[in-house]
Amino acid sequence: QEEAQAIDQELFTEYKFSVDQLMELAGLSCATAIAKAYPPSSFTTSQPAVLVVCGPGNNGGDGLVCARHLKMFGYQPTVYYPKRPSKPLFEGLTTQCKKMDIPFLPEFPAEAAFIDELYGLVVDAIFGFSFKGAVREPFGSILSTLERVTVPIASIDIPSGWDVEKGKADGLQPDMLISLTAPKKAAMHFTGRYHFLGGRFVPPALQEKYALNLPAYPSTDCVLQLT
Amino acid sequence: DYEPTIFYPKRSPDPLYRDFTTQCEKMDIPFLSYLPTEVQLINDAYNAVVDAVLGAEAEVAEGTEPCAAILATLKHIRIPIVSLDVPSGWDAEAGGSGGISPDVLVSLAAPKECARRFLGRQHFVAGRFLPYDVQRKFELNPPEYPGTECVVAL
Numbered sequence: 001q002e003e004a005q006a007i008d009q010e011l012f013t014e015y016k017f018s019v020d021q022l023m024e025l026a027g028l029s030c031a032t033a034i035a036k037a038y039p040p041s042s043f044t045t046s047q048p049a050v051l052v053v054c055g056p057g058n059n060g061g062d063g064l065v066c067a068r069h070l071k072m073f074g075y076q077p078t079v080y081y082p083k084r085p086s087k088p089l090f091e092g093l094t095t096q097c098k099k100m101d102i103p104f105l106p107e108f109p110a111e112a113a114f115i116d117e118l119y120g121l122v123v124d125a126i127f128g129f130s131f132k133g134a135v136r137e138p139f140g141s142i143l144s145t146l147e148r149v150t151v152p153i154a155s156i157d158i159p160s161g162w163d164v165e166k167g168k169a170d171g172l173q174p175d176m177l178i179s180l181t182a183p184k185k186a187a188m189h190f191t192g193r194y195h196f197l198g199g200r201f202v203p204p205a206l207q208e209k210y211a212l213n214l215p216a217y218p219s220t221d222c223v224l225q226l227t
Numbered sequence: 228d229y230e231p232t233i234f235y236p237k238r239s240p241d242p243l244y245r246d247f248t249t250q251c252e253k254m255d256i257p258f259l260s261y262l263p264t265e266v267q268l269i270n271d272a273y274n275a276v277v278d279a280v281l282g283a284e285a286e287v288a289e290g291t292e293p294c295a296a297i298l299a300t301l302k303h304i305r306i307p308i309v310s311l312d313v314p315s316g317w318d319a320e321a322g323g324s325g326g327i328s329p330d331v332l333v334s335l336a337a338p339k340e341c342a343r344r345f346l347g348r349q350h351f352v353a354g355r356f357l358p359y360d361v362q363r364k365f366e367l368n369p370p371e372y373p374g375t376e377c378v379v380a381l
Contacts, residue, residue, distance in 0.1 A: 014253065015249065015250050015253045016246040016249040016250055016253075017250060031375070035375045036375070072355055072372075073375055099358055099360065100358050100359065100360075101359075203253060203254045204254070205253070205254070
């Protein structure tokens with residue numbers, strides 16, 4: 001977890017990347033990976049409806065970017081974003097989604113069965129690699145509901161609620177994981193069908209410094225399928 | 228996998244561009260201190276040139292240095308030129324007779340009027356980020372983008 005945070009810090013302070021730049025690339029990789037694993041034609045719902053659950057931090061921001069690109073790729077995303085930071089970055093991303101006619105739910109579906117009915121996929125953009133400690137409401141109840149959902153769940157970077165290094169055997173078991181920049185230790189406990197790497201922006205010098213040993217991305221693709 | 232080299236004679240003080248420059252420098256992308264006027268040197272050292280000199284909003288800049296000298300050199304090179312948005316030196320609407328002739332044009336957001344005069348091999352549009360209501364409002368009618376691609380060939 002510390003290494004992931006150190007890499008992030010270097011990207012911002014040494015390389016002068018802006019959060020907007022990297023978040024846009026991260027969210028785009030998530031949408032691209034989802035489009036490869038769950039093409040719109042594979043949905044059994046009448047429309048390729050996707051529920052994107054956004055948490056209170058950067059993982060939520062990644063989710064907002066992902067939702068917008070999913071819309072561009074022909075999906076019908078709906079966002080649930082209960083705790084919104086009052087920072088221009090997140091306000092901007094929210095506006096961009098709303099102006100693209102992406103609905104924001106006023107409350108979370110009460111039962112897992114409702115989610116299974118309405119959506120063909122759930123994107124878990126609740127907690128990322130900075131997550132530590134206890135899960136605060138409303139996310140505790142949200143995660144309990146998501147644990148009972150039967151449609152596939154795609155988690156951004158870390159399955160929410162998992163310990164970033166050790167995982168969580170009785171927690172969320174997503175079908176897809178999109179690791180951003182490099183897989184985190186928790187990815188070793190991932191048992192779903194699809195593991196993608198996204199966030200193709202780590203300069204070679206930084207990859208070497210942290211011995212990331214990332215496999216090569218195909219041509220100009222922004223994602224790489226690991227499993 | 229490409230080996231880009233940049234020539235950036237007039238650097239904007241805007242922090243956005245300064246940061247982009249830092250990102251390139253930290254990725255070991257060399258910045259030339261001058262552009263060779265000897266066309267053969269460019270033909271020999273590189274396989275292609277990306278023309279990101281002047282865009283649609285440039286009206287006055289074209290005649291001033293160093294743009295004029297750069298464009299004069301680019302007119303004579305043999306390797307392909309890929310122009311971003313508007314071939315530099317072309318009028319954004321009327322096009323450019325006697326200006327550079329790029330091999331590839333990448334229109335940003337939507338093709339500009341002058342794209343009608345483009346005679347090169349490939350014309351791409353990179354505008355998948357435009358929200359649908361903006362597309363409708365300006366009657367852009369873009370073609371369908373394949374799969375998850377961010378560019379489409381016209």
